Amino acid sequence: MALKGSMARFSAYTTRLVGKPHSLEHRVYIEEKGQVVSAFHDIPLYANKERTILNMIVEIPRWSNAKLEISKGEAFNPIKQDVKNGKLRSVKDIFPYKGYIWNYGAFPQTWEDPVHVHPETGARGDNDPLDVCEIGERIGFTGEVKQVKVLGIMALLDEGETDWKVIALDVRDPMADKVHDIEDVRHHYPGLLEATHDWFKIYKIPDGKPPNHFAFKGEAKNKSYATQIIQETEKAWQSLISGEVDKHRKKLPPSEIARYTLKTPSSPFHVTPDSDIYKTIPKGNGVSQDDHISKWFYVPRQKL
Incomplete structure (x- = not known):
């Protein structure tokens, strides 16, 4: 899938590192043309006009263990x-896995509303942006804005909440022209969906928690179903950033979700770079993150 037209401007995203990695002070801000933007609210969900390519924020590179995530409660959401x-917090290595087994992150401008009970899972949203497992061969870096295509979705039930996991693929990946839906994942990436189910089921057990469960008997739903969930969570985010959600329930405290935005002038939370909050x-550190060159490989067992 070639990148065309307006996609070129997304190369402007870079990262600003604050504090040392694996410290309480460490933060990774995302910049666009040298200006910090919110990882939650300011990066567009869709990377093209056709809404077929999406922007994914990489939080945790594949094979790493630190539980990195977009900070909902801090201004501009580093x-x-x-x-x-x-x-x-870090995840434990559980044989045969090493850390996270995909590039793990989130879709900006989405929100899993904690009041909304999904009719098929019977559980509320987890109050976070929508999670993404990107399965391509190249290892990403924290704060990278990847352009991905959606392939399917799984519904993890995590401590009574619906915690959707979108399966996606970097559009620059060599397999992007061959993999279009969840059945293609089963064919070209044998064992990956089973490993994904297993990993999410057991990853909290070393911390003394019980196994997680899934809706739909653990089966991954297809691209069409995933697209529906993405659209629902996008609509929920629009209600969040517009302040509409506060009219129908107890107002969300700023410490729970910081909604400062540079890119949504119509929002009551819109600020400018000369505002006091932006100046904070x-x-x-003057430290940059280099692009990783490590790759992993899927070997079709039927050819052996």
């Missing part, structure tokens, strides 16, 4: 390592 009881963004 990526930071999650903290519990004052300690940085810390300067970077």
